[in-house]
Amino acid sequence: MNVEVVFFSIVSIVAIASALMMITRRNPIVGVLFLIVNFFCLSVLYLFLHAQFIAIVQILVYAGAIMVLFLFVIMLLNLGDEEKLAEKRSYRRILAYALTAVILFQIMIGIAMPVGLNPFILTARASEIGTVEYIGRSLYTEYLFPFEITSLLLLAAIVGVIVLAKKKFQ
Amino acid sequence: MNPSVDAIPLSYYLGVSAILFAIGVAGVLTRRNAIVVFMCIELMLNSVNLTLVGFSAFLGSTNGQILVFFVMAVAAAETAIGLAIIIAVFRNKQTINIDEINIMKW
Numbered sequence: 001m002n003v004e005v006v007f008f009s010i011v012s013i014v015a016i017a018s019a020l021m022m023i024t025r026r027n028p029i030v031g032v033l034f035l036i037v038n039f040f041c042l043s044v045l046y047l048f049l050h051a052q053f054i055a056i057v058q059i060l061v062y063a064g065a066i067m068v069l070f071l072f073v074i075m076l077l078n079l080g081d082e083e084k085l086a087e088k089r090s091y092r093r094i095l096a097y098a099l100t101a102v103i104l105f106q107i108m109i110g111i112a113m114p115v116g117l118n119p120f121i122l123t124a125r126a127s128e129i130g131t132v133e134y135i136g137r138s139l140y141t142e143y144l145f146p147f148e149i150t151s152l153l154l155l156a157a158i159v160g161v162i163v164l165a166k167k168k169f170q
Numbered sequence: 171m172n173p174s175v176d177a178i179p180l181s182y183y184l185g186v187s188a189i190l191f192a193i194g195v196a197g198v199l200t201r202r203n204a205i206v207v208f209m210c211i212e213l214m215l216n217s218v219n220l221t222l223v224g225f226s227a228f229l230g231s232t233n234g235q236i237l238v239f240f241v242m243a244v245a246a247a248e249t250a251i252g253l254a255i256i257i258a259v260f261r262n263k264q265t266i267n268i269d270e271i272n273i274m275k276w
Contacts, residue, residue, distance in 0.1 A: 008182065012186045015190065016190065022213070023197030031206055035209050039216065042220055049223050049224055051226070051235055054239070066212065073257065077266065099195070100192050101192075104189070107188040111184045111185060111188060112181075122228060126227040126228075129231070138233075139236060139239070150244075154247055157248075157251055160254070161254040164251070164255055
C-alpha cells in the first residue's frame with residue numbers, strides 16, 4: 001500500500017472523527033476545539049492537493065480568527081444550563097438522521113457519476129496553481145472586481161456587527 | 171503519465187467532503203444550541219471548500235481556489251454577524267436554544 005494513501009486515510013479519519021465528536025459533545029467549548037482539529041486536518045488535505053496558499057489561509061482565518069471569535073462568544077455568554085439545551089424528543093432526532101442519510105446517499109450518487117476529467121492523475125500544473133504568486137495574479141487581474149466587492153462586504157459586516165452588538169440603539 | 175505519482179484519486183477527496191457535509195447537516199438538525207449550529211454551518215462550508223480545491227487541482231484551473239478564497243471571506247463576515255445576532259438575542263431572551271427563539275415563526 002502506498003504511503004501517501006496511508007497518510008491520507010489517517011488524516012481523513014481524524015477529520016471525520018473530530019467532526020463527529022464536535023456534533024456529539026454537549027459542551028460547546030469542547031466542540032470548538034474538535035472543530036479546530038478538523039480544520040487542521042482539512043488544511044493537510046489541501047496540502048495533499050498542492051494548494052499551499054489555501055492551506056495556510058485555512059489555518060490563519062478559520063483556526064486562528066473565526067474559532068477565536070466562537071470561543072470568545074461562548075465564554076462571554078457563559079451558559080450555565082447546558083443540559084437544558086439537549087435534544088429531548090427522539091422522533092425528531094431519528095427524522096434528522098434519516099434526512100442526513102438521504103442527503104449523504106444523494107451526494108454519493110453524484111460522486112459515482114463519471115466526470116469529464118481524469119480523476120486519478122493530478123495535473124502537472126497542480127503544484128503551480130496553488131502558489132501565492134499564481135493565485136495573487138489571478139485575484140488582481142481576472143477577479144479584481146469580486147475582490148473589491150469582498151472588501152465592501154467585510155466593511156458592511158464590521159458596521160453591522162457594531163450596530164448589532166451595541167447595548168442600545170441610539 | 172505515471173499513475174503512481176499521485177495515488178489518491180479525486181473520488182476519495184469528494185467522499186471525505188460528502189461525509190463531512192453530512193455530519194454538518196446532522197449537527198444542524200439535531201443540536202439546539204445556536205452556537206453549535208453555527209459551527210456545523212462552518213463545517214459544511216469547509217467540506218464544500220475541499221470539493222472546490224479538489225476539482226481545482228484535478229482540472230488544473232485556479233478558479234476553484236479563488237472561489238474558496240471568497241467563500242472564506244464570506245464565512246468570516248457571516249460568522250461575525252451571526253454571533254452578534256446571537257449576542258443580541260441572548261440579551262433579550264436569556265437563551266440561545268433555537269426552539270425557544272421563535273418570534274419570527276408563523
